[in-house]
Amino acid sequence: MSGATNPERLKNLRDSLLKDLVERDLPIRLALIATLAGEHLLMVGPPGTAKSLIARRLHLAFSESNYFERLLTRFTVPEELFGPLSIKGLEEDRYERLTSSYLPKASIAFLDEIFKANSAILNSLLTLLNEREFDNGAQREKSPLIAVIGASNELPESEELDALFDRFLLRLHVGSVSKDAFPQLIGLRGHAAPDVPDSLKLTAQDAQEIQALAELVEVPEDVVALLCALREWCMAESIQISDRRWRKIVKLLQVSAWTNGREMVSIWDCWLLQHCLWNKPEDREKIYEWYAVRVGASSAMDPSQLTRIVVAWEGQLKRDQESRSQMRDEQGRLLFKSHAGNIVTGVKGPAQAKRGEELLYLSPAESWNKNNIKIVDRLNSNHGFTLDELSNLNISNPNHWDRNNTKFEHWGNKDSYLSDKNNWLMTEQPFSPSVEPTRHKKLYISDKVSQIDVLTSKVANYKDELGRHIQSMEAEIKNHIWVTSDFLATAAKNLKQTQHEVETLIIRVNKIHDGFKSLPIESDVSGLACDESL
Numbered sequence: 120m121s122g123a124t125n126p127e128r129l130k131n132l133r134d135s136l137l138k139d140l141v142e143r144d145l146p147i148r149l150a151l152i153a154t155l156a157g158e159h160l161l162m163v164g165p166p167g168t169a170k171s172l173i174a175r176r177l178h179l180a181f182s183e184s185n186y187f188e189r190l191l192t193r194f195t196v197p198e199e200l201f202g203p204l205s206i207k208g209l210e211e212d213r214y215e216r217l218t219s220s221y222l223p224k225a226s227i228a229f230l231d232e233i234f235k236a237n238s239a240i241l242n243s244l245l246t247l248l249n250e251r252e253f254d255n256g257a258q259r260e261k262s263p264l265i266a267v268i269g270a271s272n273e274l275p276e277s278e279e280l281d282a283l284f285d286r287f288l289l290r291l292h293v294g295s296v297s298k299d300a301f302p303q304l305i306g307l308r309g310h311a312a313p314d315v316p317d318s319l320k321l322t323a324q325d326a327q328e329i330q331a332l333a334e335l336v337e338v339p340e341d342v343v344a345l346l347c348a349l350r351e352w353c354m355a356e357s358i359q360i361s362d363r364r365w366r367k368i369v370k371l372l373q374v375s376a377w378t379n380g381r382e383m384v385s386i387w388d389c390w391l392l393q394h395c396l397w398n399k400p401e402d403r404e405k406i407y408e409w410y411a412v413r414v415g416a417s418s419a420m421d422p423s424q425l426t427r428i429v430v431a432w433e434g435q436l437k438r439d440q441e442s443r444s445q446m447r448d449e450q451g452r453l454l455f456k457s458h459a460g461n462i463v464t465g466v467k468g469p470a471q472a473k474r475g476e477e478l479l480y481l482s483p484a485e486s487w488n489k490n491n492i493k494i495v496d497r498l499n500s501n502h503g504f505t506l507d508e509l510s511n512l513n514i515s516n517p518n519h520w521d522r523n524n525t526k527f528e529h530w531g532n533k534d535s536y537l538s539d540k541n542n543w544l545m546t547e548q549p550f551s552p553s554v555e556p557t558r559h560k561k562l563y564i565s566d567k568v569s570q571i572d573v574l575t576s577k578v579a580n581y582k583d584e585l586g587r588h589i590q591s592m593e594a595e596i597k598n599h600i601w602v603t604s605d606f607l608a609t610a611a612k613n614l615k616q617t618q619h620e621v622e623t624l625i626i627r628v629n630k631i632h633d634g635f636k637s638l639p640i641e642s643d644v645s646g647l648a649c650d651e652s653l
Contacts, residue, residue, distance in 0.1 A: 124329050126380045130600050131319055136176045138313040141304045142296045146173045148601050149394055151180060153289045154227075154266040155329050156374040158367065159248060161233075161269040161287035163400065168293045174229030174268035179312060181265065182320040184226035191235040200240055201253065208256065215256040223253035226265045226323060233269040234280050241283065248286040265323055274399070288367050292400040329374060336373040337383045345389060345413060349396075352409055358402055368395050375601055386414060387595050390602045414610050422620045425578060429627050432571065436634045442557035455550035462553050472503055472546040479503030479544040483527070483536065487513045503544030506537075558641040567635045575628050582621045589614050
């Protein structure tokens, strides 16, 4: 690794630029990595929040560099950015600008109120930002531009500025210093620029070397999985991200890894994503929260995916446990449960008839209806009598001199009459199948247990990786050049939560394993005795 990409040198350079700045650690970090990645930084916020100061300090990080700064208004003309027209060129019928000391010849530039750019300068500005080239008359000239720091009090509102907004890969909302830091701010004296040692300063060639070497950095499966999931989430949240921007983001992550002395992008480099994907400042917090809960995703499967898999297996086990099949005897005949509760091979037998849900009875031998007509057909043409219908019958002849007029419902023998099966209307009714828990084939259970063993191994490996992830977390974050230290507490909290979730998943997977092993197994002989008399 060359001196330019030495992590310790870059860290010292970063800290030198931070001297006498209050709560501007993040803008300095983002400005510096944007420059090393060949990208631009946009800072949005109210006036007086040190946006221009960040750009001037970034200029101090490079030796032999030209600095350009301009405040744009809607009246800004091309001459103010790109230089005046050459009088000599006009005399020779050439339309050329004198670009020396202007934006096309700058290495580091600060453009304040950049979204005030009008159509007269927009196309040339876009070409400079993207291709580092400037169309000067009939010639397209290469520009030494390393990075532009753009600033604005507000986001662009017109569609014609969307392309300009998209040119800034890194975006940051800059506010006033906090209440806690305010005493430190008013305690500052003077406007002295930091003294950046020449040994720490970079060159344009250093930035180009970093970008070239970063292309060799590997993007592992877990980071690819995270980016794919984040892209789906952004689409669901209506956060529009172009394919070009996603490619630039990957290059930024590679630069982050390389400048931290690694040949592989880590999950910690993805902390930068929150500053690359928002189109509205309020979206940044949502992206940060999405990422923060996934810092434990150190493999292609994150806890939420594992949980979905476990839930699916629990559902399958429950269905198998609740599954019921009709029993068979030794000869393979289907078994039924008789109305008396016996296990039989017959399919039907006599049982008390019903009309809807009401049981049916015969009428008493000596009974009369409400019209004092004696009931002759006790079966009522095989329709029987419901309890309500019996209640309206008279048990004795009301015209007989020694009989009392007694309703069935007041009859002293009512209960014994109803409980006597001889007084029930009986019909042939099908028996219900005799069921038992489904007996599964040995091969089915063996296959399920084998698959659960594989899942158990995956969850166990995930737990081990997570443990190593947690152990390395503090050192990784503290030593990371671009990640701010306040992320450590958030990462620790979320990783501990993820660890608890994984431990719970292991318990659930073990229960699934035991559940499948305890499922009933098919056998050739059931050993069940049954009554063949019905």
